[in-house]
Amino acid sequence: MSTAIETTIKFEVFRYQPDWDEPTYQLYDVPYREDWVVLDALNYIKDTVDGTLTYRWSCRMGVCGSCGAMVNGYPKLTCAAFLSEYMPGPIRVEPLVNFNVERDLVTSIEGFMEKLESVQPWIIREDGATDDLKSEYLQTPDQHAAYQQFSMCINCLLCYAACPVSSHSDEFIGPAALALAQRYNLDTRDEGVEQRRDVILKDEGIWECSFVGECSAVCPKHVDPAGAIQQAKMTGAIDYYRRLLMPWTVKS
Amino acid sequence: MRGRSHEPIWWSLFGLGGITAALFAPVMIFVVGIGGAVGWDAMTEALAHGEDGIGALLRHTPVRAVLGLILALVTVHAAHRIRHTLIDLHVHAPPAVLIVASYGAAAVVSALIAVVLALF
Amino acid sequence: MDGEVLTQPVFRSLGWTWWTKRPSYALVFLRETSSVFIAVQVVLVLVLLHKAGQPAADYQAYLDFLWNPGMVVFHVVSIAFALLHTYTWFNLLPQTIAIRVMGRRIPGLLLVAPQFGAWAVVTGLIIAWVWWVGAG
Numbered sequence: 001m002s003t004a005i006e007t008t009i010k011f012e013v014f015r016y017q018p019d020w021d022e023p024t025y026q027l028y029d030v031p032y033r034e035d036w037v038v039l040d041a042l043n044y045i046k047d048t049v050d051g052t053l054t055y056r057w058s059c060r061m062g063v064c065g066s067c068g069a070m071v072n073g074y075p076k077l078t079c080a081a082f083l084s085e086y087m088p089g090p091i092r093v094e095p096l097v098n099f100n101v102e103r104d105l106v107t108s109i110e111g112f113m114e115k116l117e118s119v120q121p122w123i124i125r126e127d128g129a130t131d132d133l134k135s136e137y138l139q140t141p142d143q144h145a146a147y148q149q150f151s152m153c154i155n156c157l158l159c160y161a162a163c164p165v166s167s168h169s170d171e172f173i174g175p176a177a178l179a180l181a182q183r184y185n186l187d188t189r190d191e192g193v194e195q196r197r198d199v200i201l202k203d204e205g206i207w208e209c210s211f212v213g214e215c216s217a218v219c220p221k222h223v224d225p226a227g228a229i230q231q232a233k234m235t236g237a238i239d240y241y242r243r244l245l246m247p248w249t250v251k252s
Numbered sequence: 253m254r255g256r257s258h259e260p261i262w263w264s265l266f267g268l269g270g271i272t273a274a275l276f277a278p279v280m281i282f283v284v285g286i287g288g289a290v291g292w293d294a295m296t297e298a299l300a301h302g303e304d305g306i307g308a309l310l311r312h313t314p315v316r317a318v319l320g321l322i323l324a325l326v327t328v329h330a331a332h333r334i335r336h337t338l339i340d341l342h343v344h345a346p347p348a349v350l351i352v353a354s355y356g357a358a359a360v361v362s363a364l365i366a367v368v369l370a371l372f
Numbered sequence: 373m374d375g376e377v378l379t380q381p382v383f384r385s386l387g388w389t390w391w392t393k394r395p396s397y398a399l400v401f402l403r404e405t406s407s408v409f410i411a412v413q414v415v416l417v418l419v420l421l422h423k424a425g426q427p428a429a430d431y432q433a434y435l436d437f438l439w440n441p442g443m444v445v446f447h448v449v450s451i452a453f454a455l456l457h458t459y460t461w462f463n464l465l466p467q468t469i470a471i472r473v474m475g476r477r478i479p480g481l482l483l484v485a486p487q488f489g490a491w492a493v494v495t496g497l498i499i500a501w502v503w504w505v506g507a508g
Contacts, residue, residue: 268430270457270461271461273410273454273457273458273461274457274458274461274487274491275458275490275491276494276498277410277413277454277457277458278454278455278458278495278496279450279498279499280413280417281413281450281451281454282440282451282499283498283499284413284416284420284447285413285416285438285439285443285446285447285450285451285501286444286447286451287445287450287483287499287502288435288439289438289439289443289444289447290405290444293465293506293507293508294502294503294506295502295503295506296506297505297506297507298502298503298505298506299429299435299506300429300506301424301431301432304499305505306420306424306505307424308505309502309505310421310424322419323414323417326410326414327414328500329407329410330407330408330410330411330414331411333406334408334411336404337401337404337405337407340390340404341388342388345376346503356497361414361415361418361461364418364461365414365418365420365421368418368421368422368425369421371425372421372424
């Protein structure tokens with residue numbers, strides 16, 4: 001770098017501490033670097049300007065899913081949001097919406113963890129054999145391909161911040177957890193469809209979704225949760241009518 | 253069924269009505285509201301009163317039956333969408349109230365359509 | 373200090389104005405709004421069918437209302453919304469139906485194009501039929 005006057009970019013960062021009455025926005029000037037992402041700027045602020053700024057991050061390469069935030073109102077992984085896309089600024093960074101804010105950019109993910117657990121996102125065997133694995137469960141590439149897209153989720157929760165349904169319903173299981181439910185339901189090694197049924201097929205499961213589709217638009221891993229939910233609705237509707245019209249075909 | 257949702261009924265009717273509206277709504281609006289109004293003579297004649305006009309269009313029972321089915325499905329599709337849009341606009345009403353209001357209105361409109369077509 | 377955590381989280385919702393916040397949301401909102409225009413058009417047709425069974429003068433009065441310039445503007449807006457519904461409905465089908473052939477999802481175009489084809493045929497046939505009745 002030469003000694004010429006540095007280009008800077010203005011940041012407006014959402015600040016909130018638990019003992020404050022009101023959140024506020026704090027302004028910072030950050031030097032502009034072509035190869036910097038928003039996460040680099042946050043690290044610059046924390047290291048050199050204001051050590052009290054709190055946010056989550058880990059891998060800085062789009063894998064860990066912990067650095068999601070609203071960047072100029074759009075849910076992004078801050079490690080994948082290049083400053084150059086926002087020049088000349090300013091860049092407003094806020095915590096993901098539709099979540100409780102614990103401190104600054106840190107949201108509470110407890111509600112999500114409960115929802116995720118409720119869909120039992122692991123391979124279930126009717127004989128309980130996964131507790132005591134004695135053999136492999138083989139799967140062809142085609143069978144793997146059937147759910148592979150839905151298995152790419154990194155739980156970054158950008159989809160929840162994009163979802164108008166999550167904005168009014170605490171109970172809605174939501175895009176990521178439903179996509180993962182569908183991922184296991186489509187896995188030929190899994191036998192847990194029955195066990196997930198009651199959670200997925202209630203109103204707060206797939207049926208509250210109104211197919212806005214923004215979850216799929218913001219997903220950094222191209223999981224397409226909206227598609228997963230629509231496909232689950234199709235399966236769920238067929239299941240509903242089968243139970244209604246041909247109850248003898250349903251094992252209980 | 254342990255608290256299972258009955259939404260599949262509405263969702264499947266919405267699906268049928270949605271594809272029906274996608275196929276028929278634009279042409280229906282054109283034929284009824286635009287073609288004759290902008291001076292396309294044959295369209296004006298087809299909607300004229302009496303046996304040579306709208307009476308000829310609707311003379312055959314299967315035509316009236318299909319028209320009634322199309323209109324009813326489109327109505328239920330609209331009711332479902334309006335209900336979910338209200339919810340997504342954060343309208344706080346008990347779910348049962350929205351269900352009765354939306355699908356109830358659709359049922360009334362569908363019944364009127366059936367009566368009018370049956371008496372035609 | 374020990375153990376006593378002052379945590380009073382604030383909940384920040386996307387809010388009911390979500391549809392004003394991005395073009396993609398606005399398009400979805402217009403898509404949903406199409407249902408209101410389509411519903412009104414169904415009611416207009418219902419009244420038309422009712423009036424068709426009334427004396428000619430009553431029926432003509434309704435047609436005059438239906439075809440006055442202000443209503444024609446409303447019909448043009450309605451048809452724009454109806455076409456938006458058609459376009460979005462057809463295009464969302466590949467997300468709802470995942471058909472796999474030889475281990476691959478079939479291309480979305482194979483699901484979307486036939487719907488537009490069917491739409492063109494249906495629209496053409498109905499206009500031709502009404503024209504034939506009116507001209508004949």
